[in-house]
Amino acid sequence: MTKPPQKHPRRTVTLRDVARETGVSISTVSIVLNQSRLSKNLSVQTRIRVEEAARRLGYTPDPVARSLKNRHSQTVGVMIFDITDPYCTRLLKGIEGALVKTQFLPLIMSVQNKADIFHRYWKLLHERRIEGLIIVPNWATLSAEKVIEGLQQVPCVVIGSAHSRDHMSCITIDNAGGGTKALAHLYELGHRAIAVLRGPENILASRLRWRGIQKFSKDAGLHLDPAICMEMRALPDASSTFEEGYRLTSELLSTQHPFTALLAFDDLAAAGAIRAFHDLGRSVPRDCSVIGFDDIPHAQLISPSLTTMRQPLEQMGAMSVETLLMHIQAKDEGKIHKAVSQMLEVELLVRRSTTPRE
Amino acid sequence: MTKPPQKHPRRTVTLRDVARETGVSISTVSIVLNQSRLSKNLSVQTRIRVEEAARRLGYTPDPVARSLKNRHSQTVGVMIFDITDPYCTRLLKGIEGALVKTQFLPLIMSVQNKADIFHRYWKLLHERRIEGLIIVPNWATLSAEKVIEGLQQVPCVVIGSAHSRDHMSCITIDNAGGGTKALAHLYELGHRAIAVLRGPENILASRLRWRGIQKFSKDAGLHLDPAICMEMRALPDASSTFEEGYRLTSELLSTQHPFTALLAFDDLAAAGAIRAFHDLGRSVPRDCSVIGFDDIPHAQLISPSLTTMRQPLEQMGAMSVETLLMHIQAKDEGKIHKAVSQMLEVELLVRRSTTPRE
């Protein structure tokens, strides 16, 4: 397995070399090595002779030449809207892990949540003949949905945003269910005066989570006092929910409305809330329980560690790859893989930031 | 006979199309559009005619065909040793941002700190004809250095680890200086009993930072009590410093040795330390000031926000790209760009976790 230090003229081994070595034509070698349709006629001895020689010479096919010939690049694009969002870490890991088991490699681009950058990158990726695209509109402001529409030409999977065009699959989580579960958790701990930090109205996930929260409230007969349900403003990027969480919580505390638990739109907002409590001399969870949403890596690092609704991000990444591959394969065969829409459950992860009401 | 059955009416525009349109040969078009050496002979009118037509038809060169011809892939690899390390976020942003201004696109791979995976990925990247490689051995256990040696064939830049082989540039930070500055900060705040959480011995940065700490201690005549200088064990990955920081700090507190400040190897260790204080009912910074190192995104999220030595990670990423491009360009011209070793300063970022000794 060790390669002796080859001298400089280390030309790569091509089909031609293998052909010359075995005294057979280039075509034959190609046919054998690809086990292509024609190979079923080939005599067994040629086949093994070629295979043996290929191995001996260390032949590896040139993906570039191959791409040129058959319009396959063995590459998929990954468009992240905001790569500094900690939400992406686990997701990327899942994508990368699944992808590398296949013949595909990812081109990861960070769009900075700008439509024009998206288009520029899309053009780049398109030129490179990417065979599929995974889109992660992790902080999709309004424009994003329109942006995505333009892409007819390549199989797509969207993660996190239920965006089901017929040629475009999506992987989402049950945001409403998550909202319900989160509130249920606080309720079961005995809390009744519960503050809510809703996400911005322009984010779909906000509306869904809020819907789930309302549903539980209604079903359980729990009154949600509008005075302690705050809504975030529209924010420029995902990371801003931290500051916004801080701001709203400070505000909340200054109104003197009592509450014993707080449900935050996401983990960053929850972290911001905890900071606010901290700064005002309150303690979490003693004075107030806090629950987040997402389970970003931060969540277990802050003090106290954060109870949250865990998104199965690695799984979502892997699943997006899987789905994308099906689309690609179908397209190769001239068919169309009908777009699917998969929704995953989120899971309550109890850490230290929530506690029973005394 | 012509082929009427056009499969895709959306056939991409090639040089041939532009040539046909302008009544000139393919070569000419290529020469004009590349402004290649031969183009200085071309008549101005042909040139503008071609350029105009190319624009009108929306010609874009096919990177794949181009790669095949001239062995350039316009692609660089980025090998991250541990992509879940929050240290990478800002770095990636810097790399990506700088790269996208050029003609290059990144293939980002996460090696999971395993030598064999590194080799497998390297092979993949090599096959893809990457023109350069950025290596981020962000938690390089012993083996890594050897691993890197094998790569003779492509321009390389290593980030974060002073690894100066003659064909390989590196971007590092002044770890020793950072250690010095960090301790100086605590000292200037009036702290004299200072605990230190040293990084694992097998990590180069640990040794350097410790050296800087010792230097300040000597210069300032500050005694560092060995009883409160702990050293981390060898750890499997970067994120483990959190737990290790927690563990060591708990231990530290149990020994009853008094100290008023703590200098942690990195931000995660500092976060672990803060958690430990928190769990034992101590308050940061009231009972003890804590300083970290790196300024990962977490640092401003934990409570209290973390005073730390900020690494200019975006800049390092951008700089690595810049350096890599010089290597690549030199190689294209048949020269060799002598490897350079750039060291950047780290900057003290005072937040809320450090405070003057009452």
Added chain:
DNA sequence: ATCCCTTATTCAAACGTTTGAATTAATATC
């Protein structure tokens, strides 16, 4: 010998570029 199957293998044309060398035409030099 002719015809027709198989079976095993090769031809040759693409894919879209780049580029040293060749070609042509026009102009200057002797």
Added chain:
DNA sequence: GATATTAATTCAAACGTTTGAATAAGGGAT
């Protein structure tokens, strides 16, 4: 008028594959 020089453009080969069509080599059966 012959020749060299220059300018403007094109030829043609190459990069390493893939693959439908063509070929060749063996049989039989008539």
